[in-house]
Amino acid sequence: MSNSPHERRRHLVIIGGGLAGLAAAEASARWQRSRVRQDLHWQITLLEARRQAGGRAGSFFDSASGESVDYCQHAAMGCCRELLALMQRSELLDQWIRYPELSFHHPDFPPSRFAASRWLPAPLHLSGTIGRLNYLSGNQKREVQKAMWRLIRTSTASLGDVTALQWLSEIGQSPATIANFWDVILVSALGEQTKLVSMAAARKVIVDGFAMSKGASDVFVPKVPLSQLIGNELADAVGKLGVTIRCGETAGEVRQLSHSQSSNYQPGSTSNAVSEIKLGSGEVIQADAVISAVPWYRVASLLAHVSVRHAVGDLEAIDRMQGSSITGIHCWFDRPWMKQPHAVMVGTLTQWIFRDPLQNDIRESTNEPAKGASSSKEYYCQVVISASHDVRGLPKQELMNQVLAEIHHEFPSSRNASLVRYRVVTDPRSVFSVRPGISSSRPSATTALPWLWLAGDWTDTGWPATMEGAVISGRSAAKGWMDSLAISSTSDKLAESEEPHLELQMRDQSPFTPEVATKPGVLARCLIKK
Numbered sequence: 001m002s003n004s005p006h007e008r009r010r011h012l013v014i015i016g017g018g019l020a021g022l023a024a025a026e027a028s029a030r031w032q033r034s035r036v037r038q039d040l041h042w043q044i045t046l047l048e049a050r051r052q053a054g055g056r057a058g059s060f061f062d063s064a065s066g067e068s069v070d071y072c073q074h075a076a077m078g079c080c081r082e083l084l085a086l087m088q089r090s091e092l093l094d095q096w097i098r099y100p101e102l103s104f105h106h107p108d109f110p111p112s113r114f115a116a117s118r119w120l121p122a123p124l125h126l127s128g129t130i131g132r133l134n135y136l137s138g139n140q141k142r143e144v145q146k147a148m149w150r151l152i153r154t155s156t157a158s159l160g161d162v163t164a165l166q167w168l169s170e171i172g173q174s175p176a177t178i179a180n181f182w183d184v185i186l187v188s189a190l191g192e193q194t195k196l197v198s199m200a201a202a203r204k205v206i207v208d209g210f211a212m213s214k215g216a217s218d219v220f221v222p223k224v225p226l227s228q229l230i231g232n233e234l235a236d237a238v239g240k241l242g243v244t245i246r247c248g249e250t251a252g253e254v255r256q257l258s259h260s261q262s263s264n265y266q267p268g269s270t271s272n273a274v275s276e277i278k279l280g281s282g283e284v285i286q287a288d289a290v291i292s293a294v295p296w297y298r299v300a301s302l303l304a305h306v307s308v309r310h311a312v313g314d315l316e317a318i319d320r321m322q323g324s325s326i327t328g329i330h331c332w333f334d335r336p337w338m339k340q341p342h343a344v345m346v347g348t349l350t351q352w353i354f355r356d357p358l359q360n361d362i363r364e365s366t367n368e369p370a371k372g373a374s375s376s377k378e379y380y381c382q383v384v385i386s387a388s389h390d391v392r393g394l395p396k397q398e399l400m401n402q403v404l405a406e407i408h409h410e411f412p413s414s415r416n417a418s419l420v421r422y423r424v425v426t427d428p429r430s431v432f433s434v435r436p437g438i439s440s441s442r443p444s445a446t447t448a449l450p451w452l453w454l455a456g457d458w459t460d461t462g463w464p465a466t467m468e469g470a471v472i473s474g475r476s477a478a479k480g481w482m483d484s485l486a487i488s489s490t491s492d493k494l495a496e497s498e499e500p501h502l503e504l505q506m507r508d509q510s511p512f513t514p515e516v517a518t519k520p521g522v523l524a525r526c527l528i529k530k
């Protein structure tokens with residue numbers, strides 16, 4: 001299998017430059033660089049159809065301000081370990097701001113602080129968080145406690161066929177508790193309405209997410225636009241590992257070459273390539289291994305060729321996966337009014353408000369523009385509405401008027417600020433809709449072809465559509481490629497030791513202790529404890 005000087009370099013082609021494709025490229029290149037096998041020097045190419053990598057985690061150019069603005073605010077949580085580890089390995093973790101607390105705002109109550117304890121071990125660190133949500137009545141807090149208790153003792157497998165609304169109603173959660181607590185958490189975390197979303201996915205967020213370890217519920221927000229963080233800086237870091245990133249290259253069909261179709265064919269075992277990919281430009285690329293990292297609604301056309309399509313389970317079922325929309329309302333005001341970096345809104349159309357994370361020049365005591373700020377300066381904030389199916393039908397001005405009225409009610413200081421302009425951005429397929437039974441349509445990274453793997457947030461990662469799910473999927477596909485070369489066991493060890501141990505390096509992260517968490521009611525009781 002050694003490469004003679006005259007032999008063609010073997011070629012891994014990754015199609016799709018979102019987080020899944022970038023994570024696959026990073027892992028493949030890093031494992032290759034560990035040089036367990038001296039003769040392993042594949043060429044790695046990443047093809048991205050758009051002008052910049054990043055996919056859905058991207059930005060648009062706002063010509064009025066001359067700045068890049070994210071299509072929609074992206075936030076991660078402390079439990080997104082693979083994403084944060086990728087950022088750390090790429091020396092980009094300092095481009096995120098970590099917030100250990102949130103504030104919840106209900107129109108009829110003063111704001112409630114949501115912060116896990118910094119001193120108690122997981123899951124006791126969540127002590128008191130629910131108890132401090134002052135807009136929940138005593139009964140509602142007890143209902144939440146009961147549901148938490150049940151959820152911890154219920155296996156994910158037994159929840160796969162039921163919606164969150166069905167399960168919560170069956171166990172006696174009142175409509176008010178569902179609206180005030182469960183909707184708030186689940187809709188923004190899963191991007192789908194409680195009446196549609198799978199309870200198994202909800203359990204993942206609540207139990208694995210919030211309760212997994214100290215710091216798991218902390219929120220991470222990028223300091224810079226996603227086009228800079230992912231499209232430039234992460235892509236550059238991946239490029240420095242030796243990956244060739246070709247943006248503006250749309251892959252057409254992937255097809256298997258006929259000589260490689262014999263049953264005892266080993267990928268990379270001959271100097272002839274296994275497959276070819278025709279690009280939109282007409283160029284044909286030969287590949288010995290391919291990772292598809294395109295969204296679920298592109299995979300059927302990418303893998304439609306007769307030599308390939310049989311290898312990927314039910315392509316039609318993948319194509320039929322439904323999307324769910326998220327709406328970002330980008331607002332520019334003439335003066336700052338929001339002191340806190342973000343707010344979770346309860347009982348309103350507005351679900352989250354994020355201020356420009358670097359706009360820290362607001363004077364504490366007044367609502368005047370900060371010293372030195374020019375009077376023409378605009379102050380940006382973004383309203384996020386997840387699962388925005390209903391909102392999409394509203395005229396934009398009507399939507400903006402309602403959101404502005406909610407902001408004025410909750411933040412009286414905002415009434416002194418004028419809205420200079422706004423822009424509503426909705427992606428109808430922001431995320432796939434995590435409905436009951438969807439897991440049967442989510443394939444693993446492995447396909448029936450020994451040279452083809454799948455990545456993308458929609459593959460079987462166990463996560464809803466998130467940056468974390470995308471990174472996990474990319475790494476699984478890269479691992480499939482590595483395993484196919486029969487080097488996994490040794491290089492895995494090296495790869496692990498190369499990877500920084502996020503838990504040790506991140507403040508206040510102690511590992512989840514399953515024995516404690518699974519003791520009936522322990523988590524539920526600490527969530528409710530005042």
Ligand SMILES: Cc1cc2nc3c(=O)[nH]c(=O)nc-3n(C[C@H](O)[C@H](O)[C@H](O)COP(=O)(O)OP(=O)(O)OC[C@H]3O[C@@H](n4cnc5c(N)ncnc54)[C@H](O)[C@@H]3O)c2cc1C
Nearest residue numbers: 016018019020049055056072074075251430456457466467
């Ligand atoms: C509005 C919105 C808000 C979100 N908020 C959050 C959040 O707060 N937190 C969070 O964790 N997640 C959030 N997400 C989800 C997150 O963005 C996605 O889960 C993640 O970015 C998906 O990455 P991916 O690589 O799997 O897919 P994508 O990002 O879709 O990347 C796929 C790439 O493949 C490329 N491609 C497609 N076809 C071809 C082809 N034929 N040839 C070459 N390239 C091709 C596409 O151009 C794209 O760049 C949000 C998503 C949206 C849209």
